[in-house]
Amino acid sequence: MLILGIETSCDETGVALFDDGLGLLAHVLFSQIDMHADYGGVVPELASRDHVRKLLPLCDQVLASAGKTRADIDGIAYTAGPGLVGALMVGGSVAHALGFALGIPVLGVHHMEGHLLAPMLEDNPPEFPFVALLVSGGHTQLVKVDGIGEYQMLGESVDDAAGEAFDKTAKMLGLDYPGGPRVAALAEKGREGQYRFPRPMTDRPGLDFSFSGLKTFTLNTVNAARDKGALDDQVRADIALAFETAVVDTLTIKCRRALEQTGCKRLVIAGGVSANKRLRAGLEKMAAKTRGSVFYARPEFCTDNGAMIAYAGTQRLKAGQRDGERIVSVPRWPMNTLPPVHEPRAN
Numbered sequence: 001m002l003i004l005g006i007e008t009s010c011d012e013t014g015v016a017l018f019d020d021g022l023g024l025l026a027h028v029l030f031s032q033i034d035m036h037a038d039y040g041g042v043v044p045e046l047a048s049r050d051h052v053r054k055l056l057p058l059c060d061q062v063l064a065s066a067g068k069t070r071a072d073i074d075g076i077a078y079t080a081g082p083g084l085v086g087a088l089m090v091g092g093s094v095a096h097a098l099g100f101a102l103g104i105p106v107l108g109v110h111h112m113e114g115h116l117l118a119p120m121l122e123d124n125p126p127e128f129p130f131v132a133l134l135v136s137g138g139h140t141q142l143v144k145v146d147g148i149g150e151y152q153m154l155g156e157s158v159d160d161a162a163g164e165a166f167d168k169t170a171k172m173l174g175l176d177y178p179g180g181p182r183v184a185a186l187a188e189k190g191r192e193g194q195y196r197f198p199r200p201m202t203d204r205p206g207l208d209f210s211f212s213g214l215k216t217f218t219l220n221t222v223n224a225a226r227d228k229g230a231l232d233d234q235v236r237a238d239i240a241l242a243f244e245t246a247v248v249d250t251l252t253i254k255c256r257r258a259l260e261q262t263g264c265k266r267l268v269i270a271g272g273v274s275a276n277k278r279l280r281a282g283l284e285k286m287a288a289k290t291r292g293s294v295f296y297a298r299p300e301f302c303t304d305n306g307a308m309i310a311y312a313g314t315q316r317l318k319a320g321q322r323d324g325e326r327i328v329s330v331p332r333w334p335m336n337t338l339p340p341v342h343e344p345r346a347n
């Protein structure tokens with residue numbers, strides 16, 4: 001079964017081909033980051049228009065690189081939400097038009113389920129059940145995962161997402177969007193112990209997060225240094241390191257709690273922030289103490305991509321799930337409302 005996956009929820013056009021027997025055959029990605037850079041963030045209308053320009057050529061490109069034609073495709077999966085409604089509509093329209101023309105099933109997939117399942121594309125994929133930490137530009141969530149579509153929300157951010165906090169900190173430090181990788185690179189040059197940032201909501205029970213206070217703390221620290229005329233490259237690096245360490249510590253404390261609470265040994269991290277090296281190292285150190293293990297995708301599959309949508313769509317299309325005639329786009333869509341996919345279990 002060969003599935004074409006299409007991702008257009010935000011500012012990345014991603015397309016991939018996944019074969020349920022052979023695995024991932026090919027994937028391509030076009031990032032619109034340069035186009036939005038002049039505006040300091042994603043401009044929704046520009047994003048939609050660029051998806052229109054890029055999507056069909058990328059579909060042809062991914063087919064060519066796998067040595068396939070449209071006639072070989074058995075089904076199409078596209079991101080139906082959450083995301084920017086105009087951007088989502090582009091992926092949904094192309095998926096449904098192609099599916100109608102080819103007479104094959106089409107399915108709208110949940111973007112965060114895509115992120116969550118991306119580590120399944122790697123060697124040594126995690127077995128169910130596990131705890132997943134979803135850390136992206138728009139989400140920070142802890143989820144107990146018993147199977148595909150069997151999601152129990154354990155906790156989430158009450159305000160900003162972790163990725164958003166990275167992006168805003170980057171802006172305060174004069175770095176470009178997307179800020180996560182740039183803050184991480186700057187932090188490499190930071191000196192430890194120069195600043196101590198808070199670990200929000202770790203001093204009380206529960207698995208929710210809050211990152212907006214940390215953002216304010218960064219702003220105050222940057223402003224204080226600037227007022228003293230001390231905001232040079234070294235101090236900016238020190239601040240980046242203190243911020244990153246605080247985020248990593250906070251996420252690690254909550255992950256440890258979630259593993260204890262659920263009795264799980266396996267932790268999956270997914271979404272753009274899961275590419276962060278300090279986070280991976282911190283979680284691995286924590287998990288090693290309890291003989292647990294941490295799973296994540298290669299960096300290019302942590303951020304938005306078509307491969308994760310092709311993979312998630314394949315699992316659901318295989319189980320017979322498909323759209324009706326209508327294009328589905330759901331800008332806001334809680335993941336725990338998804339239907340389960342019961343894998344036939346071998347005895």
Ligand code: ATP
Nearest residue numbers: 136137138139163178179180181272273276303304
């Ligand atoms: P969502 O998936 O919630 O809809 P999104 O699709 O915009 O949001 P992703 O593409 O998963 O988010 O991830 C992008 C985010 O990941 C950005 O906030 C970016 O700064 C952050 N990010 C990427 N790489 C790193 C890194 N190495 N360290 C920290 N943050 C990172």
Ligand code: MG
Nearest residue numbers: 010011012304
């Ligand atoms: Mg993105």
Ligand code: FE
Nearest residue numbers: 115136303304
């Ligand atoms: Fe995403």
